[in-house]
Amino acid sequence: MSLKQDCGHHHHHNWKKLFSRRVFVVIFVFVIVILFAIFLVWAILRPSKPQFTLQDATVYQLNISDGNYLTSNFQVTVSSRNPNGNIGIYYDRLDVYATYGNQQITLPTRLPPTYQGHKDINVWSPFVYGMSVPIAPYLAASFYQQHNFGTVFIKIKINGHIRWKVGTWISGGYHIYINCPAYITFGSRNTGIPVGTAFKYQLVQSCGVDV
Secondary structure, eight states: OHHHHHHHHHHHHHHHHHHHHHHHHHHHHHHHHHHHHHHHHHHHHOOOOOEEEEEEEEEEEEEEETTTEEEEEEEEEEEEEOOOSSOEEEEEEEEEEEEETTEEOSOOEEEOOEEEOTTOEEEEOOEEEEEEEEOOHHHHHHHHHHHHHTEEEEEEEEEEEEEEEETTEEOOOEEEEEEEEEEEEOGGGOOOEEETTEEEEEEEEEOEEEO
């Protein structure tokens, strides 16, 4: 009697074990199929990263005081184009700031979150500024030299997170890094358009984009 009970218990245990394995296999196969379908759609659509352009920069202030304290105040116009015909882009977070050399010289300005449809173009015109930002002595010397020569080279950078949208499917977040070079001219080389006490520079400069 005891032997039969043991056999029955053993059979029941094996059945549960086999059932668990089958459930695991079914779930595993289902996940693989879903991932493969997403990869296949992604490979067919071949998403391209957005294209950014620095359209212009209005310079209200850009100077050094007290040796190596840099003050800058800009309004920049940046456009973004989605080159994809079947993929939308969510810009969840974008922070804009300016750098000189390898140093950030303004506070970051947060752009409003937005969605960019297929082949759409978005345009932003944020202000970026930094008051009496201490910079390295060698950068101060470089700034003086470039300023006296008539052209100061700065970079407008944008860092943030984006997501892709294909139909109803939305991807996870991706980091995006945008680097826009800008040449600001002074003195006899000045190509800016006077806007009150500021100068507006039409740049139309393509930006490097890494996703």
